[in-house]
Amino acid sequence: MKKLIAFFLALGMSFGLCACGGGKQQTINVCNWGEYISDGADGGLRVVQEFEKRTGIKVNYTTFDTNESLYAKLSGGGASYDVIIPSDYMIQRLIAEDGLETLDYGKIPNAKYIMEEYRDLYYDPQGTHSVPYTIGMVGLIYNKTLVAEPPASWGALWDPRYQGQMLQFQSPRDAFGTAQYLLGLNVNSTDEAEWRAAAEKLKEQAPLVQSYVADEIYNIMEGANAALAPYYAGDYLMMHDNNSDLAFVYPEEGTNFFYDAMCIPKGARNLDAAHQFINFMLEPDIALANAEVIMYASPHSAVRESPDYTLKDNPVLYPETLPKVQCFENLPQSILGLMNTLWTEIKQK
Amino acid sequence: MNQPKKRERINDATPALNAPYLLWSLLFIVAPLAMVAVYAFLGQNNTFSLDVFRSLFATADGRRMWGKVFGDSLLYALAATVICLGLAFPLAHFMAAGRARAQRTMMMLIMVPMWMNFLICTYSWRTILETHGVINSFLSWLRLPGLKLLNTPGAVVLGMVYNYLPFMILPVYSVMSKLNPSLVEAAQDLGANRRAVLFRVTVPLSLPGVVSGIIMVFVPSVSTFYISQKLGGKGSLIGDAIEAQFMVPDYGKGAALSLILMAIILVCMMAMRRFSDGEEGSFIA
Numbered sequence: 001m002k003k004l005i006a007f008f009l010a011l012g013m014s015f016g017l018c019a020c021g022g023g024k025q026q027t028i029n030v031c032n033w034g035e036y037i038s039d040g041a042d043g044g045l046r047v048v049q050e051f052e053k054r055t056g057i058k059v060n061y062t063t064f065d066t067n068e069s070l071y072a073k074l075s076g077g078g079a080s081y082d083v084i085i086p087s088d089y090m091i092q093r094l095i096a097e098d099g100l101e102t103l104d105y106g107k108i109p110n111a112k113y114i115m116e117e118y119r120d121l122y123y124d125p126q127g128t129h130s131v132p133y134t135i136g137m138v139g140l141i142y143n144k145t146l147v148a149e150p151p152a153s154w155g156a157l158w159d160p161r162y163q164g165q166m167l168q169f170q171s172p173r174d175a176f177g178t179a180q181y182l183l184g185l186n187v188n189s190t191d192e193a194e195w196r197a198a199a200e201k202l203k204e205q206a207p208l209v210q211s212y213v214a215d216e217i218y219n220i221m222e223g224a225n226a227a228l229a230p231y232y233a234g235d236y237l238m239m240h241d242n243n244s245d246l247a248f249v250y251p252e253e254g255t256n257f258f259y260d261a262m263c264i265p266k267g268a269r270n271l272d273a274a275h276q277f278i279n280f281m282l283e284p285d286i287a288l289a290n291a292e293v294i295m296y297a298s299p300h301s302a303v304r305e306s307p308d309y310t311l312k313d314n315p316v317l318y319p320e321t322l323p324k325v326q327c328f329e330n331l332p333q334s335i336l337g338l339m340n341t342l343w344t345e346i347k348q349k
Numbered sequence: 350m351n352q353p354k355k356r357e358r359i360n361d362a363t364p365a366l367n368a369p370y371l372l373w374s375l376l377f378i379v380a381p382l383a384m385v386a387v388y389a390f391l392g393q394n395n396t397f398s399l400d401v402f403r404s405l406f407a408t409a410d411g412r413r414m415w416g417k418v419f420g421d422s423l424l425y426a427l428a429a430t431v432i433c434l435g436l437a438f439p440l441a442h443f444m445a446a447g448r449a450r451a452q453r454t455m456m457m458l459i460m461v462p463m464w465m466n467f468l469i470c471t472y473s474w475r476t477i478l479e480t481h482g483v484i485n486s487f488l489s490w491l492r493l494p495g496l497k498l499l500n501t502p503g504a505v506v507l508g509m510v511y512n513y514l515p516f517m518i519l520p521v522y523s524v525m526s527k528l529n530p531s532l533v534e535a536a537q538d539l540g541a542n543r544r545a546v547l548f549r550v551t552v553p554l555s556l557p558g559v560v561s562g563i564i565m566v567f568v569p570s571v572s573t574f575y576i577s578q579k580l581g582g583k584g585s586l587i588g589d590a591i592e593a594q595f596m597v598p599d600y601g602k603g604a605a606l607s608l609i610l611m612a613i614i615l616v617c618m619m620a621m622r623r624f625s626d627g628e629e630g631s632f633i634a
Contacts, residue, residue: 068597068598225479333597345410347585
């Protein structure tokens, strides 16, 4: 029995040691989208290492692939992040649930670079909880050699001629969006009948869809394994670099405009360093390096004015006339549940 | 005098030796399972209720949908298990009959794919099966028409077989390699031909390995979600549906579906045990 007690004591002590180990080194946990920072590929700046070098703060950098999986990580309580970069509707939800720290702009002087039109937006009306990182739109990517004529409408994704040659979003909110634009529905509707109508449209599409994709879209489209796919404009530019047969259009029915912004979640252990990281990401040279590599549109005035910014006049990122757009807002839990059930039904078709 | 003394020592050592795993399983198996059960049976006012289960099967559409999701998942897993068994049993038999050195080499070769991350292996199959993938490029080089391989049920089953085959081979092989050869010789002495030896001695004696192999392939297959998403194109199996619930997040539904899946697996396993005990009894005793 004594031995047993000694054993548990020893075990307890070793856990204790793990918990308080680490010492003086400052550390922050950053969680960002995959492929969403300049990481030294293609000779770009290694942003995370640069931050560590300039500040001496160590960064644990992890990635997520959907807003929902980030939310699951946060609400599960198993992870503690200091900086996260979710999208608009998720920020709105996190603010509503009191999940974000109020930012101290005294510690983020570089926030002055954010262009006027991207401040204090609907998802964070006072701009107290988030600083925009990137902006973008969803459009239709197509392979010029595999389509009969360039598509102009979301209807192309329901064209039986392209059976088995089209992709669809794996994330239900974005996939429902494509049907909602086509049907002229509000993407933030709280009317169950409207969601069912969109689901019917997606069920109609299901037999035509080759697969429901996330990041594997790069390989599929670059390798000409599919003709059509709805996806984010910035990612299209990256694919186009590897396959110039690809082209892009903002369909006439309108599309989604989104904002991804930097936030500090409640429970962050190192508020000071988190603010430092956000401020660092807004340094003109860092913001430029990121904008060049991830190829999403930038809300940063110094980037947009920089003579070194190669995407400055890119018609995909900065079209002269903005297409009709809708932004995602946080949906009530009942609608989210319904959307998810309908999504499972669609997958059974 | 020797015997009881030895037993005493083992008894004395048991609790302390068990403690690490006991703690581990309490923390990481029992507690999470209890949480799953709590979420599944949690009602409106934090009371016990079956509302979540009722809501899943409330409508005819719901019943039909979940019936199909569970049915498909079981069917895919069953197909993968049968194929694995069909591949593994003859191979294990062959391996067990080989020389020690050859056995070790073959064992190595079987383990090699497991050194690579399972997600990477699965993803790599995409490159092989794609429209312009390795196989179809070869076919078009031979001027043969291309095949639709990726995003088919076959691709999902293939992914399951590829990933879980070692879990069938290992237990079957480990039982077979310990099979007492004198039993086979005795059967031969008593006039059994090769067929009779195989079906009345080798197969029944290796059943414990077969049963654990079946369980170790069937259980992860029936609950997979990565394979069905990456190779099936849709992710229409129960594992996908459960994952999707936790993304809403609707912990109640996710937990309820997980419990139903666990219950189904448990029933399958109990049926298996019963079946294998019966077989062993009739053949051996």
